Amino acid sequence: MELRVAVEKNFGRFLLNADLSVRGKRIGIFGPSGGGKSTLVGLIAGLSRPDRGIITLDGETLFDSSSGINVRTEDRRMGMVFQRPSLFPHLNVKGNLLYGYKRCAPENRKIVFDDVVEVLNIGRLLDSGVKKLSGGEKQRVAIGRAVLGNPRLLLLDEPLSALDDSLKFQIVPFLKNACEAFGIPYLFISHSLLEIRIMTDQVLNVVNGRIVGQTTAEALVRSRMGDSMAGYMNLLQLSAPRQVDALYSYAWGGQQLFTASGDDRPEGLFELSSTDIMLFKSHPEAISARNLLKCRVVGTFQAGNRVGVDLECNGDGRLVAEVVRQAADELGIRAGAEVYAAIKSTAFRKLG
């Protein structure tokens, strides 16, 4: 998918002036609330009209003020999922799902009903009215409805923001799987760095109506590490839990990790802050932390007055720790060095 946008729109007190060119399947749009993210996406979808500019998708011009081209929303073949599901109250779940599908030209119908229902696990809801569904169910149906429209580009405007945390990370796999399975490129808007990291590869940073940066998700997160008290959030996919005494023992990257929280589900997503990883130059003989990992420093990066440390732990586990500059100098932390990382079991937070 290739998207080029160069538009301007004046809202009186707010001026949107965006210039971007992206290529890829998982694009993020990040920025503070009120900064213009939703507005920008609304212009791309055709829901509102720029004062001036040009929008092209995969080479097709959707809007060009100089030649008067303005393709109608209904002809742009874009799907959109909003913060609130906005399901049609007068149709049941099946009716909602098929709304876009029916209006898709037969030759474009690559994504079909049964597949979507299966991926999103909404089979038993099909005959139900939409009022009785739970928040998560409604959002899954909304995703299914957008996907079944067989869009060329899926616009996701803070689709997880209205859900509570546990629900958020239940929906995330559905969303990822749906888009991956059906090969749909998407623009994912969020003000949450975590969601951006999970869902996107490249990120456009939108502040005050302008695109102030275009980086990879990873680079964005790392650059913000210095500004945030929470540091860099390591996202770890842990599996095969066992209960050992009062703790859970999960498998990760060829080794065992002990966490204070957990459940019986075979897989779990955990976050671990870089600020919670303590580094030792040599093996501490006795330590209260239940996790002690022998790691090799792959590299370091600057983030404000902190230093981020890329660690490789025993095989394929990768972690990012952070220390202040003096500490990095004192311990001689540089690429190739060997360190020990100590992590308390309580430092792991289960996401979903």
Add this chain to the structure above:
Amino acid sequence: MKNIICSLFLVLAVLVSCVVPAHAGEVNISTAASMRDAVNELSDAFAKKTPGVTFQKNFGASGAVAKQIENGAPADLYISANVKWMDYLKEKKLVVAASISIIAYNEVVFVGKPGLKVTSLKDVVDLEKIAIGSPKSVPAGQYAMEALQKAGIDKQLENKLVMARDVRECLLYADRGEVNGAFVYRTDAVEMAKNVKILFAVPQELYSRVTYPAALTIAGSKKADAAALLKFFQSSEAKVILEKHSFVTK
């Protein structure tokens, strides 16, 4: 805010009390609509002879007017185009029986556009729409209906008769061309018709004679001016005025 509300109430009170009270020397006349112009001229003539007297006039279909009097509308003198409505009020003891006297007669005619080929009741059957005063309350309509029934064509004219409130309205419809013709009094046709003319007179043998009884109401009998006015209506001077308006006085 309070000031505004107070002033509004004051204005309302003033308006309400501004009802002009009836004062001595005022006579209320309720008459059949067909007598409008004649009664106006008659009352003007009377006023010249009797200074200080003023009139409140109410014109309408005799039946409707009788109903108003029954319901308490102020009236001193009642003139009907029909003996029936006068008898109705007589029964209800709303008029002074002894004062009832016939002051004029009229004829029913059929009017229409000058070029219309209608010369008798038979021709009327072929028209599309005909205006007639509602027989339920307009004597002109009752007389016309009586004639239609006697001539045996009332069933054929079902769905073609447009009911009017009074004779004036009949003429209006005919004048405007919304109906092909109308049954009206000769007096009205002569005076008021602009674009239509009398095509034929309904044969008198088909309907009872149009009679105008006049009487004092109970309220009117207490007023000297009202009684004097009624007497004036019976005078020869009045007869001259009535005949001028095409009424028949014998």
Add this chain to the structure above:
Amino acid sequence: MLGFTNADYSAILLSVKVATVATLLSLPFAFAVAYLMTYRRFRGRIALDVAVNLPLTLPPVVIGYLLLMLLGQQGLVGKLLLQPLGIKLIFTWKAAVIATSVVGFPLMVRSIRTAMEAIDERLVQVSRLLGAAMLDRIITVILPLSIRGIIAGSVLMFARGLGEFGATVIVAGNIPGVTQTIPLAIYEYASSPKGDVMALSLCAISICISVVVLVFHEYLGRRIVRRD
């Protein structure tokens, strides 16, 4: 029953017929106007709003008179359009339908507009994103979601139509069997001495019809709520 004449039965049937036809005839136009006012910006919007609401503030007699001037023999539409085509509207039941439609139109438009304005704009946007063109989304989204307003508006117009007198009497006249609706029949009886019993009987019929209509409206309302 109750001593009704043929003309009286005609009046009852005619009232129902005129009110029903006026309601059905006005529906598509009222829906279109409500849609334009809710979803479109255009010059002359205010003028349209005023024109549509005018009958609400004008005495029905004025409306009747204006219609007469427009559609009668000497009227603009009458002279230029109706007479050449041989169409006669004045003093026919069609004129009664027109008078009723004009008088009730603002009521219907208001009802439908209220319902339309309550529709979440997001739903219409979603339907566009899913590929629905204008007519499509009107039929599949806007119409079903404004059905409550449409029904309420229809009931209002029907009830108003049953009671229409002022405009009707001028433009359709009082022709028993042809244009004499219940209100006109009652008026005639009420002007006639000894007509009180008949007038009251017709009033009773009028009330019965209104009650039936209101009960039906309630029932429809409940059914829709249950379906939701």
